[in-house]
Amino acid sequence: MSELTTPWGALPYYQMHYIVLGNGKVFAEQLVARTRKRTKGFVHKEILDVWWEGGNIVSVLNQDAQLKSLLKKVLLEEGEIYIDPTENCIRIYSGWKPERKIEISKDALQAYNMIAGHVKKFMSELTVSRI
């Protein structure tokens, strides 16, 4: 029996991991990052500010004004976004979503694409500087 099996079965909550291939463990501490946000309101929630916390990659992500303005809209539906380097890839994901909310918006897709672009560029720069 798998150690991942639970007696109550799988729950109807899903997570989409946007995968950038590459060995994330080599530069794990530089690549790991997550969003933080300052919000206003409860029913009509509004995001006032978004910033990244984590390794060296956050300096690149925090400088991207276009990504920042996009995340102010996207994080209302996505919650938080994490960059998580694992052994064979770098995973970019948000919080758990219920079955009825798994569809992604165009803005969210663009945000994930931009983040993946920054991750790829950052990894290639690190590889070059290592050589």
Place this chain on the structure above:
Amino acid sequence: MEGAEEYLETDVRKIFLNNLKNLGVDAEFADPDKLDIEKPPYYSGFFAGSIFRMVDNMGAIGVKGQNFDYIHIVRRG
């Protein structure tokens, strides 16, 4: 009922794939045998709560023309 039968799509992978195609993304189901990304661990353990997180693999979608290569769908255990 006459004509073509309509039914509610319940496969989340197909729902998500159709969603991507509607957004103009070139995507298709990836071959699970060729992928290492579908093998655990799915988390590095840097973030709180991710160490003992139980998840099920739901498969992956290959994507072309984007900065990310695959979308891996996992289900909470």
